Each structure stands twice: as C-alpha cells, then as structure tokens.
Amino acid sequence: GAGVSQTPSNKVTEKGKYVELRCDPISGHTALYWYRQSLGQGPEFLIYFQGTGAADDSGLPNDRFFAVRPEGSVSTLKIQRTERGDSAVYLCASSGGGGDTQYFGPGTRLTVL
Amino acid sequence: AQSVAQPEDQVNVAEGNPLTVKCTYSVSGNPYLFWYVQYPNRGLQFLLKYITGDNLVKGSYGFEAEFNKSQTSFHLKKPSALVSDSALYFCAVRDPYNFNKFYFGSGTKLNVKP
Numbered sequence: 001g002a003g004v005s006q007t008p009s010n011k012v013t014e015k016g017k018y019v020e021l022r023c024d025p026i027s028g029h030t031a032l033y034w035y036r037q038s039l040g041q042g043p044e045f046l047i048y049f050q051g052t053g054a055a056d057d058s059g060l061p062n063d064r065f066f067a068v069r070p071e072g073s074v075s076t077l078k079i080q081r082t083e084r085g086d087s088a089v090y091l092c093a094s095s096g097g098g099g100d101t102q103y104f105g106p107g108t109r110l111t112v113l
Numbered sequence: 114a115q116s117v118a119q120p121e122d123q124v125n126v127a128e129g130n131p132l133t134v135k136c137t138y139s140v141s142g143n144p145y146l147f148w149y150v151q152y153p154n155r156g157l158q159f160l161l162k163y164i165t166g167d168n169l170v171k172g173s174y175g176f177e178a179e180f181n182k183s184q185t186s187f188h189l190k191k192p193s194a195l196v197s198d199s200a201l202y203f204c205a206v207r208d209p210y211n212f213n214k215f216y217f218g219s220g221t222k223l224n225v226k227p
Contacts (some may be wrong), residue, residue: 004156031213043157044204056213091156099209100145100164100213104156113141 002026004105009047012111013082021077021108025094030076033102034067035091037099043091049075115140117187117199117204126194127226134189134221142207145207146187151223152200160202163187163226185206193226 005024013019025032030051035043043057050071060066064082069075079086089109091101117138122205126132138144145164149157168180177187189202201220208214 032212033215035217040219041204042219043215045214045216047215050213056211059214093157100147100162100212102157103157103159104149106154106156 002080004092004094004103004109005103006090007106009106010111012113015082015084017082017112019079019082019110021079021090023077023092023094023105025073025075025092026096026103027073029094029096029103030072031095032069033093033095034075034077035093037089037091037107039088044066046077046090069095079110084112086110087112089111103105115206115208115214117146117206117216117218119202119204121221122219123222123224124210125224125226128196128213132191132194132198132225134185134204134223134224135140135201135221136189136218138185138186138187138206140185140206142209144180145204145209146178146180147196147207148172148176148189149203149205149217150200150218151203157203158191185201194223196212196225199223199225 007022032049034046037043047054049069067077077101089107091107093104095102147162148160163180163209171177204218
C-alpha cells in the first residue's frame with residue numbers, strides 16, 4: 001500500500017519568507033509526527049498529532065513554527081519568517097494504534113538562503 | 114531526560130563478516146528501544162524494537178539487537194553483512210513518561226565493502 005508521502009521533496013526559499021510543508025500519512029493512521037533532521041544529526045521531535053489535535057507541540061522551536069491537521073489526515077507544517085538556521089530535512093511519520101512503530105516519509109529538504 | 118548515544122559515526126565491515134552498530138541509552142524508567150535504517154533520499158525504515166521480554170530481538174533483513182540492562186546498551190547486529198546493508202542507522206528511545214516522544218541518536222553510517 002501507499003506509504004507516507006511529503007511534498008515538496010525540496011524547497012528553496014529566501015530568508016524571511018513563509019513556507020508550507022505537506023505530509024500525507026498512511027491511510028487510517030491516527031498518529032502523525034513531525035521531525036527536523038539537521039545535517040549529521042538524528043531526527044528531532046517537533047510535534048505530535050492524535051487525530052486533528054496537536055497533542056504535543058513541545059518540540060516546536062519557537063512561535064514561527066506551526067502545524068495543522070484539520071481533518072485528521074493530511075498535515076501541514078508552516079514556518080513563518082524563515083531563517084537560515086531553519087535549513088534542514090523535515091520528516092513526517094505516522095503510526096496506527098499504539099503509536100510505537102512509526103512509518104516515515106522521504107522528507108522535505110528545506111534550504112533557506 | 115531520555116537519550117540515546119551512538120558512539121561511532123561510521124562503521125566499516127567487509128561483506129560476509131559480522132557487523133555491530135552500537136547504541137547506549139539513558140532512560141528513567143523502562144526503556145522502549147528502536148532501530149531504524151535510512152537509505153539515501155528515503156525516509157527512515159523501522160528495523161526492530163525492544164519493549165519487554167527476550168533480550169535478543171529479531172527484526173527485518175536479518176538484523177537483530179541485544180538489550181543489555183546492566184550495560185544500558187542496545188547494539189544492532191547481523192551475522193553476515195551485505196553490501197546492500199550500507200546505510201545510515203539510527204537508534205531511538207521512546208519516552209516512558211510521554212509515549213508520543215521519541216529521541217533519536219545521531220546516527221551511524223555503515224559501510225559494507227565487497
């Protein structure tokens with residue numbers, strides 16, 4: 001079946017611009033996670049959704065970052081006033097009940113010039 | 114705070130030889146431990162997990178991991194490496210007090226030479 005998909009695969013933007021990154025989870029998966037992976041590092045937790053609500057957003061670095069999942073399926077990570085330090089690969093993962101095994105998408109590589 | 118450490122940035126092994134990728138953990142409470150593999154331009158793929166029970170956990174692609182509570186380790190192993198095993202491997206731990214949070218190590222690049 002279809003896995004987790006993320007669009008775009010690459011995004012280049014200029015400092016100060018607004019970007020949206022999209023995640024399509026595996027159909028039926030209620031849990032959705034966003035991670036940020038900087039070069040040479042492991043994924044770093046950003047936010048977790050259970051259904052439509054953000055159950056845990058403690059990993060968002062500041063108020064420029066926001067994520068939504070209005071219908072409990074597709075999620076969008078939004079970054080305002082991007083900074084060069086936001087450059088990273090943003091990973092999305094989903095899981096079914098229990099939430100321990102996560103299925104990751106290929107990521108969106110964000111480059112802020 | 115929960116964390117995992119992968120002390121080796123890179124592991125080199127010859128095809129056919131056994132491989133070990135090391136991971137140590139620091140967890141207050143019972144550890145839930147995972148291994149993931151990442152191939153270039155692809156997302157992380159689940160390999161195996163330890164929740165409870167047998168200390169030797171078997172996973173995908175012939176990989177296994179040994180949970181050692183006294184050494185707080187969860188090393189990934191395979192008896193005979195393949196060139197196709199060359200990838201980036203991540204150890205992760207689930208926060209026992211917040212099941213929604215996972216902490217990943219910095220990754221170990223495995224190079225299997227023919």
